[in-house]
């Protein structure tokens with residue numbers, strides 16, 4: 058509810074004063090009187106004489122009278138005198154009570170003349186001089202064709218820049234889902250809102266994973282995996298997840314128990330920006346169902362390959378449940394991709410998130426990249442990239458979401474650069490590199506110890522690498538305007 062005020066009159070009196078003694082708070086440049094308006098003012102004075110008093114403020118201490126409204130009228134009167142007209146020196150003025158000059162200055166800004174117009178520059182200089190608050194006064198002023206944002210920026214650069222940036226961002230969202238910058242910030246409200254809407258459509262990614270994999274999700278630190286490897290070496294047997302948990306607790310290692318799914322907003326953005334309408338997506342390391350389900354929902358055809366039959370089965374079930382007809386999965390080892398796909402198969406987009414070496418171990422199947430020594434992993438990974446790129450049509454994109462990993466001594470392996478290298482060797486061009494900022498999750502719990510002990514900063518980003526095959530000049534002709542899917546909360 059608006060607060061109620063007790064209003065009072067600040068009009069003191071109206072009496073005749075010598076207008077030639079007026080002083081002015083504002084500079085001449087404050088208001089413009091264009092020749093047309095000057096002509097109208099003159100014509101009106103000559104025809105109607107004086108029908109309106111001046112507004113003035115008298116300084117009580119010294120009797121100086123500041124004219125708050127009527128400057129151009131006094132200028133015009135001087136002109137009329139020069140032209141030979143007879144003008145009385147005493148004319149009516151209405152005296153307004155003001156506490157001080159700043160308060161009087163405020164009234165100067167809000168009295169609007171029907172002839173003279175405030176100039177943007179004039180008002181700016183005036184506001185600066187009297188330290189007036191534009192945000193407070195702008196609603197009371199008759200500001201003609203002012204660029205309000207520009208004015209606010211002139212007077213208060215940081216606020217206006219922020220408003221402008223917010224407005225620009227929301228129009229970028231309307232056009233592109235998220236602002237097309239080299240940073241994807243999954244912590245932002247617009248990202249989280251959209252993610253919630255996708256999840257509300259029934260996305261579930263992890264069905265296919267056995268309980269221990271379900272728990273050992275990507276939030277897990279490599280310390281947990283090192284621990285598991287050491288336990289395995291010590292006993293010659295795979296420890297159960299419960300045993301790992303117990304051991305981890307004893308050693309004070311943080312265990313991530315939350316679950317996550319592959320980001321549907323990231324998926325939607327990549328498909329909408331880098332696929333042609335209705336194009337075919339190839340995913341050589343499918344994992345969960347999200348990338349297939351989002352593809353189908355957006356009208357793309359998707360084919361995902363994963364080495365784990367239980368994951369593929371779960372994805373197919375999930376797609377049936379949601380009626381996602383355009384998503385398909387094949388069980389197989391992508392290093393045999395050429396044998397798995399019909400000879401005629403060609404994709405319009407490659408999109409995947411490969412195993413980050415052995416950061417998460419997915420199975421003990423032969424051929425599962427996550428079980429390999431790093432050298433072998435890299436060789437097989439390069440072969441899979443080469444075969445996938447071979448199945449991509451010309452003038453199309455490929456996108457890999459990757460994150461660097463550390464070796465046993467804690468040194469980064471440079472996996473991101475090695476992925477880029479593998480693509481360049483497969484004849485693709487590096488086209489965009491985007492940093493995907495992840496939510497901090499359990500990082501704040503883990504980062505203190507890791508920083509204190511070994512100066513490792515907490516990694517909360519991944520890299521979204523976008524490659525292109527063919528002639529980049531053809532992008533405009535092949536990739537039409539981006540269509541943004543309307544999504545409701547209860548989709």
Ligand SMILES: C[S@@+](CC[C@H](N)C(=O)[O-])C[C@H]1O[C@@H](n2cnc3c(N)ncnc32)[C@H](O)[C@@H]1O
Pocket residue numbers: 262318319341342343344345346347362363364365368389390391392410411412413419420424425426427
């Ligand atoms: C990083 S995961 C992708 C999962 C994704 N992050 C998600 O949650 O949806 C990589 C996937 O590659 C699969 N994979 C590992 N080696 C493979 C191979 N040689 N051929 C096909 N899939 C393989 C694993 O089973 C795992 O599901």
